[in-house]
Amino acid sequence: MIWFSNNSRTQLHRWLMEQFLGKKLSNNEVVHHKNGITTDNRLENLEVQSRSQHTKNHKTKPFDEVYEKRKCKRCGKEFVAIKRYLRSKWRKTPYIFCGRSCGAKDQWERGSVGRRFKRSNLRSGLTGSDAAL
Ligand SMILES: [Zn+2]
Ligand SMILES: [Zn+2]
Numbered sequence: 763m764i765w766f767s768n769n770s771r772t773q774l775h776r777w778l779m780e781q782f783l784g785k786k787l788s789n790n791e792v793v794h795h796k797n798g799i800t801t802d803n804r805l806e807n808l809e810v811q812s813r814s815q816h817t818k819n820h821k822t823k824p825f826d827e828v829y830e831k832r833k834c835k836r837c838g839k840e841f842v843a844i845k846r847y848l849r850s851k852w853r854k855t856p857y858i859f860c861g862r863s864c865g866a867k868d869q870w871e872r873g874s875v876g877r878r879f880k881r882s883n884l885r886s887g888l889t890g891s892d893a894a895l
Contacts, residue, residue, distance in 0.1 A: 775803045779810060792816040834860035836868055 779793045780786055782805055787793070794809045794816055795802060811819065829842040841860035848857050859865040 775800075775808055778803055778805065779808050782808075783810070789813075794819065832858070834858070834864055836860075836864040 775793045794811045835858040839860045
C-alpha cells in the first residue's frame with residue numbers, strides 16, 4: 763500500500779485501529795501488538811494504550827524470565843527468587859529460603875550466627891567512633 767510508505771507517521775496498524783474505532787487516534791494513544799509481532803496487524807492482536815502505559819509494558823519482562831518460583835526449605839512456603847541472583851557465583855548462602863527470617867533461623871541452628879555476630883560487632887564499633895567525630 764503506497765500511501766502508507768509515503769508517510770512514515772501513518773502506520774498501518776494505527777490506521778486499521780482508527781477504522782475500527784471510527785475515530786482518529788490522539789498523539790497520546792499507541793497501538794500495541796499484543797503478541798509482540800509488529801507485522802501481525804490482525805485486529806485481535808491490536809490494542810490501544812496510552813503512551814506512558816505502553817512504554818511501561820515494554821519495559822517489563824515476562825515473569826519467568828526474571829523470577830523463578832521456589833519452595834522455602836524451612837517453612838515450605840512458596841516464594842519468588844530473582845533468577846540473576848540464583849546464577850551469581852559470589853552468593854554464599856543458597857537461595858532456598860522464603861526470606862531473611864527463615865534463612866537466619868537456619869543459620870542459627872547451624873551455629874554459624876555466633877561468628878558472624880562478633881564480626882559485625884567489631885565493624886559497628888568502628889563506625890560508631892567515626893560517627894562521634
Ligand atoms: Zn507495543
Ligand atoms: Zn520460609
